[in-house]
Amino acid sequence: MTPVLQWALPLALIMLALAMGCALLRMLKGPSAQDRVLALDCMALNGMLLMLVLGLHYSSKNYFEAALLLALLSFVSTMAMAKFLLRGEVIE
Amino acid sequence: MSPAAVAALPLWAEWLVAALVLLGAGLALLGTIGLLRLPTFFERVHAPAIISTLACWCIVWGSVLYFSMESGELALHALLIAAFVSITVPVSTIFLMRAALFRARQANDNVPPNLSAPAGSPRKSS
Numbered sequence: 001m002t003p004v005l006q007w008a009l010p011l012a013l014i015m016l017a018l019a020m021g022c023a024l025l026r027m028l029k030g031p032s033a034q035d036r037v038l039a040l041d042c043m044a045l046n047g048m049l050l051m052l053v054l055g056l057h058y059s060s061k062n063y064f065e066a067a068l069l070l071a072l073l074s075f076v077s078t079m080a081m082a083k084f085l086l087r088g089e090v091i092e
Numbered sequence: 093m094s095p096a097a098v099a100a101l102p103l104w105a106e107w108l109v110a111a112l113v114l115l116g117a118g119l120a121l122l123g124t125i126g127l128l129r130l131p132t133f134f135e136r137v138h139a140p141a142i143i144s145t146l147a148c149w150c151i152v153w154g155s156v157l158y159f160s161m162e163s164g165e166l167a168l169h170a171l172l173i174a175a176f177v178s179i180t181v182p183v184s185t186i187f188l189m190r191a192a193l194f195r196a197r198q199a200n201d202n203v204p205p206n207l208s209a210p211a212g213s214p215r216k217s218s
Binding site: 004007008011012015016018019020022023025026037038039046053056059064068075082 | 106133152
């Protein structure tokens with residue numbers, strides 16, 4: 001039995017963490033507000049994938065709920081912020 | 093790390109899960125580097141699309157394969173995430189695009205004019 005997964009999963013975790021760092025960099029230096037919202041959306045998506053890989057790494061199904069919740073909240077927050085950029089208020 | 097659970101998988105499934113997860117993580121990194129490096133917002137908004145399509149589906153299928161082989165029965169719950177993401181991400185991206193276009197028109201940037209404006213309203217000539 002080769003320890004394939006024991007090398008592949010931490011490598012994937014490192015790559016996803018690097019991706020989250022890139023998105024954070026874009027969010028910090030993004031010239032306009034929509035750039036920051038897009039970077040936040042991208043970072044939440046990367047975090048969701050990170051949760052899924054973390055669940056594989058620990059061989060636990062509990063991370064699935066966290067990933068689903070993160071996907072849900074990123075959708076709602078991106079919609080709210082896009083609406084704020086469009087109208088200047090979230091709830092009319 | 094849980095070596096006992098990892099040792100329960102057959103070798104081909106282990107290689108397949110590793111390949112799918114590494115492919116997904118690499119594509120996610122690629123899309124985010126695109127987000128970081130492309131010059132304007134309207135180019136930048138294309139780059140993360142590969143995360144919500146190919147990268148997400150790769151990692152989700154890897155997860156489905158892993159938990160199915162581990163528990164001995166079909167574990168399709170991770171597909172729920174991919175289905176949800178593939179429904180919601182286009183909606184939020186289009187919404188964000190329209191907001192960015194609106195703001196660019198307000199700022200008189202060089203963007204195409206609004207084609208669906210009412211007939212009586214003055215059309216912006218930018």
